[in-house]
Amino acid sequence: MTTPHIAIAGAGIGGLTCARVLQLHGFENVTVFERESSPDARQQGGTIDLHAGSGQEAVRAAGLHDEWRALARVEGQEQRRVDHATAELVEHEPAEGDFRPEIDRGQLRGLLLGSLRPGTVAWGLGVASAAPGEVTFLDGSKKEFDLVIGADGAWSRVRPAVSDAVPLYTGVMFVETRHDGAERLLDITGQGTMMAEHEGLMLCAQRNSADHIRAYACLRASEEWRPSTTDLLDLFADWHPDLTAFLLGEPTHRPLYSLPVPHTWEHTPGVTLLGDAAHLQPPLGVGANLAMQDAADLALAIVEHGVRDGVRAYESVMLPRAADLAARTNPALLEMVPERPVRV
Structure with missing residues (x-):
């Protein structure tokens, strides 16, 4: 058959x-x-x-x-939350199971x-x-x-x-940057995912294999908005420099749809x-x-x-x-x- x-x-x-x-x-x-x-x-x-x-x-x-x-x-199951102003760890979920x-x-x-x-x-x-x-x-x-x-x-x-x-556009924009082998960024990220947030701004970083990091600035924005690195640094101006370092690099704009x-x-x-x-x-x-x-x-x-x-x-x-x-x-x-x- x-x-x-x-x-x-x-x-x-x-x-x-x-x-x-x-x-x-x-x-x-x-x-x-x-x-x-x-x-x-x-x-x-x-x-x-x-x-x-x-x-x-x-x-x-x-x-x-x-x-x-x-x-x-x-080990990638680890979850870390850090303070936006100090970059210090405030919550930690170790990789278990x-x-x-x-x-x-x-x-x-x-x-x-x-x-x-x-x-x-x-x-x-x-x-x-x-x-x-x-x-x-x-x-x-x-x-x-x-x-x-x-x-x-x-x-x-x-x-x-x-x-x-x-x-349909959700109203939320992710702006992605990528980093390889940056020791301080790896320390902050840990083995899995790091997040920080403050007044409607969020920063998320995920460790991939081979010490590669993908970071995402997340915020409400118009669908057409395409911020430069300078725009992002201005928005996150009161964040700790160790965290704004995640924003450096060529931005990739990802408006979210559902x-x-x-x-x-x-x-x-x-x-x-x-x-x-x-x-x-x-x-x-x-x-x-x-x-x-x-x-x-x-x-x-x-x-x-x-x-x-x-x-x-x-x-x-x-x-x-x-x-x-x-x-x-x-x-x-x-x-x-x-x-x-x-x-x-």
Whole structure:
């Protein structure tokens, strides 16, 4: 019996997890379509913590738990909060247990890519749009499939096949900077995550592998605002110099978006969504885990029930789960980054 032809839009960790689990269960006709030209076409982001009840279970379903565990940083679970004016430690949560070890997103993606059959990912062939059972590619060509899975992120090209929803700006801006081997910044950050806050401004730093740090200035701002380093230093002028040192470097501006809550759709045979394409939420530690959980759940439902009934079964669980989390993460973001007296 011929296995169904399944198209997955997007070679992020969600799409790759889905492809891996399907292949483990004998689904040979699975292709992941990715507009980027190669696995190394761009930086893959910072560190992510895989939770015991979601991301780690997806890794197990993908048969990669031991490989992931060898790369995971248990020490990365450490949480530190410092005073904005003195840079002194005021709260400390040491790394204990194994609930949410950290791993660089690029390492996890590489692990998933290496587990797939050669040729599974079609690099440089991006999806322009989708309809039930059909994909139109950026080069204008079209192809039919038994199932199209949108794992193509916040600005999904597959989402319009099931929903008119579009991401909305949350009002919160993250400005990212990156640092390598800076001893004082490493000391303040510790092995995991450091946070400081004062009057509507927040600074977060995360230690990645190889002594790399990604830092984020977080505040309410207009969607179009693109601050320079000088702008940031002016805003954080009354903070300790050891903390404003995190703001130095080339800024990357990240306005945060989310989909309306709840985001649901009527079951449409031949197409579905997972991860940010289905339920974009603020980056508060659940997005990657939820995407991987979606991916494993969808693949296993297809294995058990077939494409049509499997997708319906998956959506019946995924949609209310995502809505429940989104109803909590969106308010949590605004509580974490409150309004300032003067908004930029």
